[in-house]
Amino acid sequence: MVPAIAATAISEEDSTAVHRIEVEMAPGIILHTNRFLRGNNSESRTMNHSMVAKVKYIFAPFEGSEQAAVYKGVYQGGGLAFHDFNPQLGSPISVYILQGATIKSLSDRLSLNYEWDFGLTCGWRPYDKDKNPDNHVIGSKVTAYMDAEVYMRWIISRHWDLNVGAAFTHYSNGNTSIPNAGLNVVCAKASVAYYLNRRPERPSYAAVPPFKRHWVWDLTLYGAWKRRGYELGEESYILPGTYGVVGFNMNPLYRLSPRFNVGPSLDAYYDGSSNLELDGIVPLGSDISDDDMVTRTTWTRQMGLGLSARAEFVMPYFTINFGIGHNLVNLNTRDMDGFYEILALKVGLMRKAYLHIGYSLYDFRRPNNLMLGLGVHL
Numbered sequence: 237m238v239p240a241i242a243a244t245a246i247s248e249e250d251s252t253a254v255h256r257i258e259v260e261m262a263p264g265i266i267l268h269t270n271r272f273l274r275g276n277n278s279e280s281r282t283m284n285h286s287m288v289a290k291v292k293y294i295f296a297p298f299e300g301s302e303q304a305a306v307y308k309g310v311y312q313g314g315g316l317a318f319h320d321f322n323p324q325l326g327s328p329i330s331v332y333i334l335q336g337a338t339i340k341s342l343s344d345r346l347s348l349n350y351e352w353d354f355g356l357t358c359g360w361r362p363y364d365k366d367k368n369p370d371n372h373v374i375g376s377k378v379t380a381y382m383d384a385e386v387y388m389r390w391i392i393s394r395h396w397d398l399n400v401g402a403a404f405t406h407y408s409n410g411n412t413s414i415p416n417a418g419l420n421v422v423c424a425k426a427s428v429a430y431y432l433n434r435r436p437e438r439p440s441y442a443a444v445p446p447f448k449r450h451w452v453w454d455l456t457l458y459g460a461w462k463r464r465g466y467e468l469g470e471e472s473y474i475l476p477g478t479y480g481v482v483g484f485n486m487n488p489l490y491r492l493s494p495r496f497n498v499g500p501s502l503d504a505y506y507d508g509s510s511n512l513e514l515d516g517i518v519p520l521g522s523d524i525s526d527d528d529m530v531t532r533t534t535w536t537r538q539m540g541l542g543l544s545a546r547a548e549f550v551m552p553y554f555t556i557n558f559g560i561g562h563n564l565v566n567l568n569t570r571d572m573d574g575f576y577e578i579l580a581l582k583v584g585l586m587r588k589a590y591l592h593i594g595y596s597l598y599d600f601r602r603p604n605n606l607m608l609g610l611g612v613h614l
Contacts, residue, residue, distance in 0.1 A: 253295045253296060253297060253298065254295065254296045254299070254431060254434050255293075255294070255295050255431070255432045255433060256295075256296075256397075256429045256430060256431045256432065256434075257291075257292070257294075257429070257430050257432070258290075258292040258294060258427050258429040259290070259291055259292075259428055260288075260289070260290040260291075260292065260399075260425055260426070260427035261287075261288070261289055261425070261426055261427070262289075262403060262423040262424065262425040262426075263286070263287050263288075263423065263424060264286035264287070264288065264403075264405070264422055264423030265284055265286065265421065265422055266283050266285070266286050266321075266419065267420040267421065267422065268282070269417065269420055270372060270373050270417045272370050272371055272373050272417075273373060276370055277324055277370045277371070278324065278370065279322075279324065281322065283321070283322045283324075285320070286320070286321055286421045286423065287319070287320040288318065288319050288320075288423065289317070289318045290315050290316065290317045290318075291315060291316050292313055292314070292315035292316075292334065294311050294334070294429070295311065295312065295313055296309075296310060296311035296312075297310065301442055302442045302443070302444070302445065304442070305442045305443070305444045306444055306445075307337060307494070307551055307552060308337060308338045308341075309338025309341075309347065309349060310335070310336070310338075310551055310552060311337070312333070312334065312335040312336075312552070312553055312554070313333070313334055314332065314334065315330075315331075315333075315334055315353065316330070316331060317330035317331075317332065317357075317381070319357070323361070324361060324370075324371060325360065325361060325371070325373070325374065325419070326360045328357045328358060328359035328360050329357070329358060329359050330353075330355050330356065330358075330381040331355050332353045332354055332355025332356070332381055332383075333353070333354055333554075333583075334351055334352065334353045334354075335351070335551060335553070335554050336349055336350055336351030336352070336385075337349065337551065339386075344391075345390060345391040346388065346390055347388070347389050348387075348388060348389075349386070349388075349389050350385060350386050352384050352385070352556075353381065353382070353384075353385075354380075354381065354382055354581060354593075355380075355381045356379070356380065356381060357379050357407055358378045359377070360374045360376070360377055360378075360379065362376050362377055362413075363375045363415055371415075372415035373415070373417045373418065373419050374407070374419060375409060375415040375416050376412065376413040376416075378409070380407070380408055380409065380595075381405070381407060382405065382406045382407075383403055383405045383406075384403065384405075385401055385402070385403040385425060386403075387399045387400060387401020387402070388400050388401060394431070394434055394435070396429070396430060397428070397429040398426075398428055398429075399426065399427045399429065400425070400426050401424075401425050402422070402423065403422070403423040403425050404420070404423075405420070406418060406419070406421075407419040407420075407421075408595075408603075410462075410605065410606040411462040411463060411603050411604070411605055411606070412461055412463065412606065414463040414464075414474045415474075416463075416603060418603075447491075447493060447494055449491055449493075450490075451488055451489065451490055451491070451499075452488070452489050452491060452497070452614075453486070453487070453488050453489070453614040454485070454486075454487045454489060454582075454612070454613055454614070455484065455485070455486055455487075455611060455614055456484060456485040456487070456607075456609055456610070456611035457483075457609045458482070458483055458592055458594070458607040458608055458609025459480070459481060459483075459608060459609060460481045460605050460606035460607060460608050461478050461479065461480055461481070462479055462481060462507075462509055462605045462606070463478060463479070464479060464509040464512075475512070479509035480506075480508045481505060481507050481508065481509075481605045481606075482505065482506050483503065483505025483506065483607070484503075485501050485502070485503050485504075485611075486501065487499060487500070487501035487502075488501075489548060494550065495549060495551070496547070496548065496549065496550065497546075497548035497550060497555075498545075498546065498547050499545075499546055500545060501543070501544045501545075501559055501561070502541075502542075502543060503540070503541070503542040503544055503561055503576075504540065504541050504542075505539070505540045506535070506538055506539050506540075507538055507540065507571075507605065508538060509571075510537070510538045510540070510571040511533050511537045511538055511566070511569045511570060511571050512533055536566075537566060537569060539566065540563050540566060540572050541565040542562055542563040542564055542565075542576065543561055543562065543564060544559040544561025544562075544576070544578065545559060545560055545561065546558065546559040553583065553584050554581060554583060554584070555581070555582040555584075555590070556579075556580070556581060557578070557579070557580040557581075557594070558578065558580075559577065560575060560576075560578075561576055561578070562574075562575050562576070574599045576597065576599075577596065577597045577598075578594055578595070578596050578597075578607070579594060580592055580593065580595070580607060581594070587613075588612055588613045589610065589611070589612055589613075590611045590612075591610060593606075593607070593608060594607035594608075595607065
């Protein structure tokens with residue numbers, strides 16, 4: 237049962253953030269999405285093993301504050317993760333930011349919660365044509381780290397919590413290097429959290445301020461680089477060279493509530509790897525890098541203009557933006573047909589500015605490109 241919201245006067249001491257340190261263990265199973273993981277490696281071994289140890293620092297608003305009343309159970313912070321895989325993948329380390337909140341309170345001491353982690357993973361043993369030629373899963377020493385968790389939280393005492401749940405983790409370099417099949421892991425997780433300054437009693441909730449629905453406009457400018465590869469049957473091929481991507485999104489958003497925004501977006505971009513005429517393709521691992529194998533097309537055939545539907549989940553400091561769209565220009569060409577999808581994280585920098593970290597797919601399966609940029613709220 238959700239407690240009644242009562243207006244309270246909050247002192248400066250009461251408004252101090254609540255801090256905690258958390259230690260987590262997460263044994264997991266690797267999903268066999270690539271033949272390298274299924275046993276096509278130098279050890280002829282099916283790769284199942286994954287183990288992650290995490291240390292997190294987390295802060296949250298005081299439970300009697302206005303922010304805590306609007307965003308139930310919200311917290312954010314940063315962490316360090318140590319990964320243990322098969323030696324052919326390596327034992328990388330991740331540095332990441334995180335945020336979570338309460339999905340449903342089941343009692344005064346038990347609740348269902350979520351958390352997402354996003355950062356960089358370094359220290360892989362990536363693809364190498366001589367030393368690790370079968371590893372088409374990880375093609376660079378540094379990848380993105382993306383993790384989504386759902387867990388039960390049990391408040392044991394004033395200072396201690398116990399958390400048990402499940403997580404899905406994805407590692408990818410966003411097509412900045414080839415190969416990039418990516419690695420997916422499903423984990424069970426258990427953690428203990430120690431609170432430095434949590435109060436012994438649950439405070440009264442502050443009053444939730446009135447919210448008026450209204451429109452806002454977001455303008456995002458972004459750029460990235462990418463490699464271009466092809467999967468033909470059981471063989472992988474790569475185009476020589478690196479290609480640039482630049483673009484912008486003009487996204488009016490209707491604020492339905494403090495947590496949710498929806499609206500259309502006009503998406504324009506230039507992709508130097510799109511709609512190239514191929515005179516040949518380069519086998520992965522070959523020393524061939526002949527640019528004459530690629531016939532450059534006109535720049536107009538590499539321009540895209542699309543319209544997408546966007547939805548945003550808004551929390552303090554971070555906003556998650558998801559969109560599905562279709563190109564209106566060059567929509568009948570090989571690389572711009574079908575639907576595209578965008579998943580992006582907006583990190584607040586100032587009141588009207590944000591950092592944009594996104595990724596684009598085609599038809600929920602074809603990797604496209606990163607979207608690294610800056611945006612403003614107009």
